[in-house]
Amino acid sequence: MRLTxxxxxVSPCVRxxxxxxxxxxxxxxxxASRKVDPAVLLGTRLYPDMLPLSMQIVIAGDIxxxxxxxxxGAEVPVFEAGKATFAELLDGVQRSIGYLGxxxxxxxxxxEDRTVTWQTRSSTKDHAGHALPAPSCGCRTxxxx
Numbered sequence: 001m002r003l004t005x006x007x008x009x010v011s012p013c014v015r016x017x018x019x020x021x022x023x024x025x026x027x028x029x030x031x032a033s034r035k036v037d038p039a040v041l042l043g044t045r046l047y048p049d050m051l052p053l054s055m056q057i058v059i060a061g062d063i064x065x066x067x068x069x070x071x072x073g074a075e076v077p078v079f080e081a082g083k084a085t086f087a088e089l090l091d092g093v094q095r096s097i098g099y100l101g102x103x104x105x106x107x108x109x110x111x112e113d114r115t116v117t118w119q120t121r122s123s124t125k126d127h128a129g130h131a132l133p134a135p136s137c138g139c140r141t142x143x144x145x
Contacts, residue, residue, distance in 0.1 A: 005112055006105040009071055013064035014100050020060060021093045028086040038086055057089050061096035068100055070116045072107035 031038045042054040051059070058081065069076040077099055083089050115128045 004105060005071055005108040006103070009068050009108070010100050010103060013068060014097055017061065017064055017093050017097050017100075020057065021090060021097075024057070024086055024090050024093065028090075031086075039084070042084065042086070042089070054083060054089060058083055058092065061092050065096050065099050066118070068103055070118060071111040071114070072103045073111075073114065074103065074107060076118075 027041055028038065030036070031041050043052045045052055050056075061079065065079075066076045079092055079095060083092055115126055117124060117126050119125075
C-alpha cells in the first residue's frame with residue numbers, strides 16, 4: 001500500500017495536536033489544583049530566548065494548518081491571534097484539528113509534484129515537490145539506507 005501525502009501530513013498533525021490538547025488539559029488541571037495563575041504557566045519559557053508556551057501552541061496550530069493547506073492546494077486559514085487562556089488555546093487547537101479533518105485525500109493528489117509557495121516576513125519562498133531544501137544552518141544532512 002502506498003503512503004499518500006494526506007496520510008503523511010494530516011494524520012501526524014492531528015495526532016500531535018491531540019497530544020498537545022491533552023497536555024494543555026493536564027496543565028490547566030495542575031494550575032487549578034496548585035492554585036497557580038494560569039498566565040504564569042502559559043507565559044513560561046524553557047529557555048530565555050524562546051517564545052512563551054502560549055505562543056508555541058499557536059505556532060504549532062499555524063504550522064499544521066498552513067502546511068496541510070498548502071499541500072492540499074487550499075487557502076491557508078488564518079485564526080485570530082492573542083490567545084491568552086487555556087480555554088482560548090484549547091479552542092484554537094480543536095479548530096486546527098477540525099480544519100485538518102476537513103481536508104480530503106483527493107485534495108492532496110499530485111502534491112508531491114506541486115511547487116508550494118509561501119510568504120515569510122521578508123520574502124517569498126518556493127519549494128518544489130520531491131526536492132529537499134538545502135539546510136540553511138550550514139549543517140550537513142545524512143542519508144539513511
